[in-house]
Amino acid sequence: MGTDWLMATIAYLGVGAAAVSGVVEARRHEMDIVGAVAVALITALGGGTIRDLLLGRTPVFWIVEEAYAILALVVAVFTFYSTRLLTLTSRSILIPDALGLGMFSILGAGFGLQSGTSLFIASLMGVITGVFGGILRDVLCNQIPVVFARSTTLYATCSLAGSWVYILLIYYHISGPVASIIGIAVVVTIRLIAVRYNLRLPDPA
């Protein structure tokens, strides 16, 4: 065991942060509790769901391990009815969100490798798992995905970098837990630097 509880904690933090971000968007768009819970669940579970579908890993992960769905549901209901929780979000979910982005990315890349995909496809699985929940959230809220906007600080890029670091470490026979922790650290570090210094991708000419 050893790192197992750490990995589980990070995954749950990520699911919780994603659920909160779903509720925040849902409330901004005048949704009721049904909308908020639905958007929260889809934000929290959507990336991993798309990954599982593409790889053919069905039933998808949250049907097999329902703790993720239950956690997202509980967090969504609490956040929806608690104005205090809502007001402290934007800042306070930055770190859990970055941890979640890191965790989901290396999980996605890992499942890709396990399924025997190429390294390139495994890195795509990492990014898809990391960012697709937020894309689905924005589509349901009828807005262009934030992660695609020019004004957005590095996000998918962090996921891609961390996925590749993880994949290369595994490829060179570094143990899973070590590779995971380094991969997540890369994602979180780049993400926090990007937010602090407002780093974006270069515009086209």
Add this chain to the structure above:
Amino acid sequence: MGTDWLMATIAYLGVGAAAVSGVVEARRHEMDIVGAVAVALITALGGGTIRDLLLGRTPVFWIVEEAYAILALVVAVFTFYSTRLLTLTSRSILIPDALGLGMFSILGAGFGLQSGTSLFIASLMGVITGVFGGILRDVLCNQIPVVFARSTTLYATCSLAGSWVYILLIYYHISGPVASIIGIAVVVTIRLIAVRYNLRLPDPA
């Protein structure tokens, strides 16, 4: 047999009602017959399709039983070219729509149970099957899903209640047809009461 034809009739009514609602939205958004048929098919078959994908039941149901797709297609074409059909819809599809919501919900919950999911996940499958067609319809029409809006009378809630009633009846060994009819009746009853008395979910503080 006995209740088989009744179940089939309810399922077809639900598919037809969903197809009509798809065409109505498609016409409101200036779509042509291609758009109307596509939106109608996705509204009618979308919820069950998502359920089948999540559970890994592929090919999805309407590929195996093409009667559903053909029915939705025929209803869509007729509705699109018949102004008379279109004007009498909003009111007149309330009951077929409620029956469909009930049927899809208990079918979804039942397939969940059959696949060995927990009761909680089975209830989610019921709601997903019941409401996701309408969500996809609204996403394709570039609007926030109606079922998520604060101004919407109870809809997903009816689906959830009926799914749970059905699941608990099956859990306590009530026969499938009886549990189905009671589950559908619960959905339809709550839905009609909600529309009659304009019942909504409570707003957050």
Add this chain to the structure above:
Amino acid sequence: MGTDWLMATIAYLGVGAAAVSGVVEARRHEMDIVGAVAVALITALGGGTIRDLLLGRTPVFWIVEEAYAILALVVAVFTFYSTRLLTLTSRSILIPDALGLGMFSILGAGFGLQSGTSLFIASLMGVITGVFGGILRDVLCNQIPVVFARSTTLYATCSLAGSWVYILLIYYHISGPVASIIGIAVVVTIRLIAVRYNLRLPDPA
């Protein structure tokens, strides 16, 4: 072999044209390179992905044959950073796009037949493979799918016609390569005539 390289060339042209159209939309909506690449990949691979998921052919095609994903990625990056490529697109992708529509349609119909679906469902698989990438592109760009709009010249219709021609030729034991070439030719011919003479579907009364 013989026609194999021809088929592969057409498929790659179609993927490239779809990727370009994804980048064009992404830039119109102020997206950065992440958005452009994501939209390009989804436009190019989305139709076949949906088809594979519905039929239960997983992992989906671009995980197995990563050349498609790599091509779409490379085309997307080049197009995004090359203003010259972008300005000559709208006209110049008409023919590659029509070829791609034809190729994807007969591929989709063919996979349907291989999976043992009815002819009707196989024709739907053709159309889904042909047009769903563009639908997902437009949903991600927060606009009603162009292919559904009344003002759009025949597009899904070309795909449907070509799919049926292909299906019937296969049904009457014409060899695969011949049926494919005729099916693609039907799609391209109708598409070019539709654009030239601004042909649309009839409006409702």
